[in-house]
Amino acid sequence: MKISGVDIRPGNIIEFEGGLWRAVKIQHTQPGKGGAYMQVEMKNLIDGRKTNNRFRSDERVERVRLDTKDFQFLFRDGDQLTFMDKETYEQITLSTDMLGDEVAFLQDGMDVILELHEEKPISVQLPDTIEATIVEADAVVKGQTASSSYKPAVLDNGVRVMVPPHIASGTRIVVDVYAREYVKRAD
Structure with missing residues (x-):
């Protein structure tokens, strides 16, 4: 689904330069001269690289639709996080790197949404x-x-x-x- 560059929100997954990127931080800027733009800090979901990019309101980016499943956070063991599928009760272990700075907000028993791309976990969405x-x-x-x-x-x-x-x-x-x-x- 194509969206305008200024409609990017933190947590959105977008296709950019042939890879899947998560918007980490955004800053909407409306300079006195020229059009508004969104300054977006993005993290590559595959290799963890970070980049900053400006998206103007007339630019279109592909927002990737991922499959979502409801999971519950069970516990943390070092840098590994264990989640349970709320439907099948299967457990999955993911690295803390997948959450980035938001890992500090995880609480035992918290309901989260796991986003999957081709059946592989890509990101974890915490409650707002x-x-x-x-x-x-x-x-x-x-x-x-x-x-x-x-x-x-x-x-x-x-x-x-x-x-x-x-x-x-x-x-x-x-x-x-x-x-x-x-x-x-x-x-």
Whole structure:
């Protein structure tokens, strides 16, 4: 399926220069002069190479449709991750490299979607948001306003995020997995 270059989103698999690439990070830029473009950091799914490329709104790229299956994350053993097919209960072991930086957000029992290309696992999609606990948060600096300032905090999985000043250690929050941003306080 062909999509516009500015419609690429993190996690999309695209065919580019004869290979399969996953969009890792995107940045939409609209310069004062010229057309808008999407700066895309991509990772090759076969050999792990990374590249940056600009896609203009008038460029078309082939978005690869992969077969998807529901899996459940069971456990981590070193740099190997074990998942279970939710239909057949078969287990599959994959390398942590397949998830990249998102591996920190995996939680035992988490439901994920495995994307397969010709029956071979290509990528793992995590939920867009997860709940995590703040284990360390900087103190509030007097005079900061809640609307415009954020402070650094460390989650129970070791990931650093910026949170509003009223969030303290021990608070459960919802975090956007791909943007690594605070979303809201958990219910």
